[in-house]
Amino acid sequence: MSATPAHAGLVLEGVSVRLDGAPLFKIDCHIPPGQILTIMGESGSGKSSLLDFVAGFLRPVFEATGRVILNGEDLTHVPAPERHIGLMFQSPLLFPHMSVLQNLLFAIPPAIKSRSERRQLALQALDDVGLAGFSDRDPATLSGGQQTRVALMRTLLAEPKALLLDEPFSSLDQNRRADVRDLVFRLARKNHLPVLLVTHDAEDGAAASGMTHYLNKEQGGGCSTFKQPRVVSGDQ
Ligand SMILES: Nc1ncnc2c1ncn2[C@@H]1O[C@H](COP(=O)(O)OP(=O)(O)OP(=O)(O)O)[C@@H](O)[C@H]1O
Ligand SMILES: [Mg+2]
Secondary structure: OOOOOOOOOOOEEEEOHHHHHHEEEEEEEEEOOOOOOOEEEEOOOOOOHHHHHHHHOOOOEEEEEEEEOOOOOEEEOOOHHOOEEEEEEOOOOOOOOOOOHHHHHHHHEEEEEEHHHHHHHHHHHHHOOOOOOOOOOOOOOHHHHHHHHHHHHHHOOOOOOOEEEEOOOOOOOHHHHHHHHHHHHHHHOOOOOOOOEEOOOOHHHHOOOOOOOEEEEOOOOOOOOOOOOOOOOOOO
């Protein structure tokens, strides 16, 4: 196998987001394929807004500068659906009019044409998160944690090129949390995906075994703090 190209992974170059003219945060980083950068910070420090910017969903109320580069391609002005970035929110958003299996099948790229292969992938994904037998269920009948697991698998089945996780494990109990977290990290590594993980839980950061970047408000007075640029090393 050839060596990983230097430009592989996710680069946030001079990314700065402002709200009402006041700087919220600034970040420079390179997340190599298969590595996880943990983002922590107080509520309101801009963690979700950072992910929104990377995914291409930042609301117009914010002003942003800087570039998002994925595997050498500048995505800054590419529409969100064309970025192929998987985003997982705090609350899982499953399609209510579809069964659990249909939710998963919907995410599988059209390039995989065989019906039986698609079905097998979706069933395996359910099995991977301890939900074998839940295929025909209406998502509304699942617990919050079960919905989270389905939503995570749906995000991964879409074969994203990078993964953005916004407190995705917060609805899971302690044991399930560790299992699902390990599975997501393992799949991200296996698929060489760079991952940005927002969490309030230091254990998530420790499990990610990468670097942690803090967005914070040390200077008080609202959104006034800048964090020094930080580069994630590729050799950990
Ligand atoms: N649509 C909006 N209009 C105006 N201000 C907004 C909007 N969305 C978010 N904000 C503000 O932007 C700032 C950053 O919000 P953001 O959701 O990114 O924070 P966060 O770090 O993800 O917080 P949490 O940990 O609570 O999820 C906050 O001060 C928030 O009030
Ligand atoms: Mg948030």
